[in-house]
Amino acid sequence: MSLESSQPVASTQPHRVVVIVDENSNPFELGCATEVFGLRRPEVGRDLYEFRLCSTEPSTLMRDGFFTLTGVYGLEAADTADTVIVPNRPDTDVPRRPAVLDAIRRAHARGRRLVGFCSGAFTLAEAGVLDGRRATTHWQWADSFRDRFPAVRLEENVLFVDDGDILTAAGSAAALDLGLHIVRRDHGVQVANSVSRRLVFAAHRDGGQRQFIERPMLDIPDESLAPTLAWAQERLDAPLTVADLARHASVSPATLHRRFQAQLGTTPLAWLTRERLNLACRLIEQGESRLEVVARHSGVGTTANLRTLMRRETGLAPSQYRRRFSPGAV
Structure with missing residues (x-):
C-alpha cells in the first residue's frame, strides 16, 4: 500500500475526483464516492477534494431503472481529473461504451489515479489498463473475471487492492473501505478518522482482510x-x-x-x-x-x-x- 506511488494532492487547489457514470451503474457505489469525496468537510477546516460526476449522455438510467441521473458533466470532465472512479454495473458481460474505455485509457496514459469499485474492475480490465497488475472484484464474479482477463493478477477474498495508481475494491461496502484508505493516503490518519466518524464507519479495515467475516x-x-x-x-x-x-x-x-x-x-x-x-x-x-x-x-x-x-x-x-x-x- 504505497503512499509514494500516489499522485500528490495539489497544495494550491483540491485534488479533483471525477466519477464516470454509465448506463445501469449501481447507485450504492456512486453514493459511497459522493459521501467520501464529494461532501464539504468544515470539521477538517479545508476542502479535501473537488468532486464531479460525468456521463456519456445527458440522461443516464441507473441500475434497474431506479432513477435517471441528469445534470452532470459530460465525459470530457474525466480528462481534467486527478483521480477517475470508473463505472460499475451488475451486467458484467455487457461491453462498456467505447467512449468510456477511451477516457480511462487517456487518464491512465496521463498518469492519473484510477479506482474501480466492485465490478468496476471489469471496466478497468476491459480498457486494458490492468494487464499484469493486481486487482480484486466481488467474489460473485471472481471466476468470470479470471476467465475473461487471465493477464490480470486477481486477488480473491480481500476487501481492496492498492496497486499504486490503480486501486480496486471487492464489493459494495468495501468501496467505503477503499475510499477511506485513499483519504488516508492523501491526507493522513487524522483526517481519515474524521471522515470515518462523520460516516459512522470503521476508520480502518485492512485491504487484505477477507471479504467474508463470520458473524455468528x-x-x-x-x-x-x-x-x-x-x-x-x-x-x-x-x-x-x-x-x-x-x-x-x-x-x-x-x-x-x-x-x-x-x-x-x-x-x-x-x-x-x-x-x-x-x-x-x-x-x-x-x-x-x-x-x-x-x-x-x-x-x-x-x-x-x-x-x-x-x-x-x-x-x-x-x-x-x-x-x-x-x-x-x-
Whole structure:
C-alpha cells in the first residue's frame, strides 16, 4: 500500500475526483464516492477534494431503472481529473461504451489515479489498463473475471487492492473501505478518522482482510470485543500482549484469536500493531518530531521498529510522513 506511488494532492487547489457514470451503474457505489469525496468537510477546516460526476449522455438510467441521473458533466470532465472512479454495473458481460474505455485509457496514459469499485474492475480490465497488475472484484464474479482477463493478477477474498495508481475494491461496502484508505493516503490518519466518524464507519479495515467475516449470533453473555478493544486503545504505550488482552476479556488466548477472526477478520497481534501505528501517525500529524517519543508513546518500542512499520504500512519513512502530514506541511 504505497503512499509514494500516489499522485500528490495539489497544495494550491483540491485534488479533483471525477466519477464516470454509465448506463445501469449501481447507485450504492456512486453514493459511497459522493459521501467520501464529494461532501464539504468544515470539521477538517479545508476542502479535501473537488468532486464531479460525468456521463456519456445527458440522461443516464441507473441500475434497474431506479432513477435517471441528469445534470452532470459530460465525459470530457474525466480528462481534467486527478483521480477517475470508473463505472460499475451488475451486467458484467455487457461491453462498456467505447467512449468510456477511451477516457480511462487517456487518464491512465496521463498518469492519473484510477479506482474501480466492485465490478468496476471489469471496466478497468476491459480498457486494458490492468494487464499484469493486481486487482480484486466481488467474489460473485471472481471466476468470470479470471476467465475473461487471465493477464490480470486477481486477488480473491480481500476487501481492496492498492496497486499504486490503480486501486480496486471487492464489493459494495468495501468501496467505503477503499475510499477511506485513499483519504488516508492523501491526507493522513487524522483526517481519515474524521471522515470515518462523520460516516459512522470503521476508520480502518485492512485491504487484505477477507471479504467474508463470520458473524455468528452471540449467546449470552455478550462476546463482543468492544470493551477489550477500548481498554487496549487507552494503553497502547504499555507493553500489552495477546495474553493481556485475553485476560481482560476473561477468555483464553485461543478463544480470543477465534473471536478476533470472527468479529474483525484479523488476529489480536495484527490489530494491536495497526492501532499502535495509527497512534504513531497521529502523533506525527499533531507535530511531534522526536521519533523516540513517537515510538515510546505509541508502544512500537524503538525508532527502528517505527521506521520498519511505517515503511511497510504507509510506504513512507517517518521523516517523509512528517513532511507530508505534519501541521507545517504544504
